[in-house]
Amino acid sequence: MAYTIKGNESSLHAAIEKQSHEWLDFLVRLVQTPSILGDEKACQDIVRKAMTSLGVFERMVYPSNDPPFHRTGRSYADRGCVVGRIPGTGCAPAFVLNAHIDTAPVEDASSWTHPPFSGVIDNGRLYGRGALDDKAGVAMLLLLSQVLKREGIRLPGDIILESVIEDEDSGNGTLACTKAGYFAGAGIVIDGAWPFRIIEGHLGQLWITVKVRGTPAPACSMMRAKDPVAGALRAVNSLRELVAAKNKVAAGLEFQSPYFCCLGSIHAGTWAGAVPESCTLQVQIGFPPPDTPEGMLAQIRETVLAALPDFEGNVSLEVGSLCAPPFSNKDNATVRILRQVIERLRPEGMEVKPVIVTGHCDLRHLLQADGRPADACLYGPGGGGNPHCNNEYYMVEHFVPVAQNIMSTILTYFNML
Structure with missing residues (x-):
């Protein structure tokens, strides 16, 4: 026109x-x-x-x-x-x-x-x-x-x-x-x-790297291992539960579900013949105000560590290169x-x-x-x-x-x- x-x-x-x-x-x-x-x-x-x-x-x-x-x-x-x-x-x-x-x-x-x-x-x-x-x-x-x-x-x-x-x-x-x-x-x-x-x-955004160290073992003796992959997946599930709980009470926002957790990558081991020594995953967490990157990181750390008591001392969390309020x-x-x-x-x-x-x-x-x-x-x-x-x-x-x-x-x- x-x-x-x-x-x-x-x-x-x-x-x-x-x-x-x-x-x-x-x-x-x-x-x-x-x-x-x-x-x-x-x-x-x-x-x-x-x-x-x-x-x-x-x-x-x-x-x-x-x-x-x-x-x-x-x-x-x-x-x-x-x-x-x-x-x-x-x-x-x-x-x-x-x-x-x-x-x-x-x-x-x-x-x-x-x-x-x-x-x-x-x-x-x-x-x-x-x-x-x-x-x-x-x-x-x-x-x-x-x-x-x-x-x-x-x-x-x-x-x-x-x-x-x-x-x-x-x-x-x-x-x-x-x-x-x-x-x-x-x-x-x-x-x-x-x-x-x-x-x-x-929204605010965080990239978080979670590393879980386990106890490796040959595949045929995996019952003796402490599987870091299973631990890492529990960590992801705990974060998704955190997000779901926060979305239930989020109010006054333009989004129905403003919190999210995206599992972007997961890496463990080098072959199928052994339980890996460690598992590393990367997630992106989105969040609205009044939450802050510092406050969300504290909640994420508390949630992950609470989900993995059997990996105490063998779980690390690091903020990645995305950290935006x-x-x-x-x-x-x-x-x-x-x-x-x-x-x-x-x-x-x-x-x-x-x-x-x-x-x-x-x-x-x-x-x-x-x-x-x-x-x-x-x-x-x-x-x-x-x-x-x-x-x-x-x-x-x-x-x-x-x-x-x-x-x-x-x-x-x-x-x-």
């Missing part, structure tokens, strides 16, 4: 549509370049080169393993965030566009319909690891920056561009940008949302403006829904100069399916309208419409 828009908005929307094809090609290139969490450099080099060619690259920003960063044990020597800037007139605080380049790993490439790093477009769907989560967001922020530069738009405030690492777990990438002085009055994290959905908060910044200025923009530009679309999600993101690290949360939300890059799983895909048809919605939100935020 045709719609009426004003002034620069019309020319900028037309430019987005015209220039989108080169950035969809760029997105294919990003998907074809693996950037699994912990190994993002090759992709970030591509992004840095693109920002440099656009004349917006400013610097690389590197996290560390020292406080206030969450310790991951990974090196950051060559794993930085690419930060760019489009200078404004200095009359208003900056607006940040943030997206992440790191992706989930690939469990079994043979289970994919199209290879995970092929970047194949099939029936309007771009397939590949990171296509939806979140390389489309990185390509989109570069498209928006190119349009603003080529059209000669000078905004009252700077536009800060951030292609970050470690959104998938620690959040250290976006935190590093903020610690480097990249504050903003408002912003959009281009990640995790369909064209008619705005994310304004998320619940966060929300409901109905802030950017959420309100974006909602109004979508309803104006797409009047025959679905109802626009600001939501709190069960996942996690970097919103908590976007701050104003005085330390208050920026007026920010997650929006875009559009629809798709299967993030973190096989056959991840991005719906190409959403690239242009979502980018246009973000552009109009920026213009409205700076009172240019």
